[in-house]
Amino acid sequence: MRRAFVMKGKRLLWLWLHGLIFFFSLSSLCGKLAASHALFSSGWFFFYGLVLAILLIYAVAWQQIIKRMPLSAAYANKAAAVxxxxxxxxxxxxxxxxxxxxxxALLIAAGIVLHARASGEALEQEAA
Known part of the structure; x- marks a missing residue:
C-alpha cells in the first residue's frame, strides 16, 4: 500500500515539475514578444511585466518542487524548456x-527519461 501511494505521489510530482517547466518556458516567449516592441512602449512593459510575473511565480513553485525531490533530478528536467x-x-x-x-530535442528527451528512471529507482529503494 505504501509503495502504491509513493508511486502515485511521485508521478504527480513529476507532472507538477513538467507543468512548471512549461510555465517557465513562457517567460522566454514573453521576452521575445517584449523585444518585438519599442523599448519602454506599452507593449514592451506588458510583455516584460509578464516575464517578471512568470519568473516570480516560477521561483516560488521551484522551491516547493526541490523541497520534495532531489535537486539533481529536478534540475536535469529543466532541459525540457529547450x-x-x-x-x-x-x-x-x-x-x-x-x-x-x-x-x-530527442537527445534531450532521452537524457531526461534516463535520468528520471535512475532517480525513480533511487526513490523506490529509499521507500522500500
Missing part, C-alpha cells in the same frame, strides 16, 4: 526546426 522553446519559435515566430534541432 524543447518548449523550439515549439514556441515554430508556432509564434515561424522559426524552422531543422533535423539537427529535432535530433538535439
Amino acid at each position: 524543447i518548449w522553446g523550439q515549439l514556441w519559435g515554430l508556432l509564434f515566430f515561424g522559426e524552422t526546426i531543422t533535423a539537427g534541432k529535432a535530433i538535439g
Whole structure:
C-alpha cells in the first residue's frame, strides 16, 4: 500500500515539475514578444511585466518542487524548456526546426527519461 501511494505521489510530482517547466518556458516567449516592441512602449512593459510575473511565480513553485525531490533530478528536467522553446519559435515566430534541432530535442528527451528512471529507482529503494 505504501509503495502504491509513493508511486502515485511521485508521478504527480513529476507532472507538477513538467507543468512548471512549461510555465517557465513562457517567460522566454514573453521576452521575445517584449523585444518585438519599442523599448519602454506599452507593449514592451506588458510583455516584460509578464516575464517578471512568470519568473516570480516560477521561483516560488521551484522551491516547493526541490523541497520534495532531489535537486539533481529536478534540475536535469529543466532541459525540457529547450524543447518548449523550439515549439514556441515554430508556432509564434515561424522559426524552422531543422533535423539537427529535432535530433538535439530527442537527445534531450532521452537524457531526461534516463535520468528520471535512475532517480525513480533511487526513490523506490529509499521507500522500500
